[in-house]
Amino acid sequence: MSRKPLISGNWKMNLNHFEAIQVTQKLAYLVGKDELEHADVSLHPPFTDIRSVQTVIDSDKLGYALGAQHCHWEDKGAFTGEVSPVFLAKLGVQYVICGHSERRELFGETDEMVAKKVAAIQQHGMTPIMCVGETLAEREAGDTEAKVLGQVRAGLAGRTSEQVGRMVIAYEPIWAIGTGRTATAEDAQQLCAAIRSCVAELSGAEAADTLRVQYGGSVKAGTIAELIAQPDVDGALVGGASLDADEFARICKLGV
Numbered sequence: 001m002s003r004k005p006l007i008s009g010n011w012k013m014n015l016n017h018f019e020a021i022q023v024t025q026k027l028a029y030l031v032g033k034d035e036l037e038h039a040d041v042s043l044h045p046p047f048t049d050i051r052s053v054q055t056v057i058d059s060d061k062l063g064y065a066l067g068a069q070h071c072h073w074e075d076k077g078a079f080t081g082e083v084s085p086v087f088l089a090k091l092g093v094q095y096v097i098c099g100h101s102e103r104r105e106l107f108g109e110t111d112e113m114v115a116k117k118v119a120a121i122q123q124h125g126m127t128p129i130m131c132v133g134e135t136l137a138e139r140e141a142g143d144t145e146a147k148v149l150g151q152v153r154a155g156l157a158g159r160t161s162e163q164v165g166r167m168v169i170a171y172e173p174i175w176a177i178g179t180g181r182t183a184t185a186e187d188a189q190q191l192c193a194a195i196r197s198c199v200a201e202l203s204g205a206e207a208a209d210t211l212r213v214q215y216g217g218s219v220k221a222g223t224i225a226e227l228i229a230q231p232d233v234d235g236a237l238v239g240g241a242s243l244d245a246d247e248f249a250r251i252c253k254l255g256v
């Protein structure tokens, strides 16, 4: 089974809606529909920009998928400041990041909350990009697999094989996020393969075969080709480098 790579631009809390429109238009100029045949590309603007980016994608019939960085698991209610998955689906959002390490570390998201978000995102017809990853201390203590696979097991709790097969898991070693330090392509492959084996055990071989596993953490135009050449790396979750249309365009073209 060949899995089409997914390149996701996580803009984090950067770019106001005017800037987001500019980056999207510049990217569209640099990476046309034909060039998107070998990779799916999703854009994950801040909430205040989503409608603007959606309008550009729709009116110019661009081949990019709309994404979000986060959502709540409830459809509606007294959750000041939160955003419902129903609203995202209504805007045409296709991919929602959940359990990003910044949300887990800075905003107290637990494995249990992440599992609820995964379920809610799928319930509304969108694809979760569930992030997992270890800290530097955990890596140095030899606990990488225990941490990462623990997060995978918790996040997939209650999902059917069919649902798991449609998910995306992003392996993002925390020490490589925004630091300029990237895991080697071999490290990325090893962990992405371990995640796939864990999924095979939990949800069966078919789900493991269709699930896409991204690598994330300081991915740049110069590193994407080697990462994507790994058999179990099916794309990348890109932060800093996705803010620069030129650099991100080269990543979307898989470094060629």
Ligand code: PGA
Residues within 6 Å of the ligand: 010, 172, 176, 177, 178, 179, 216, 217, 218, 219, 237, 238, 239, 240, 241
């Ligand atoms: P980075 O961020 O590419 O800036 O390291 C990746 C991420 O946090 O998703």
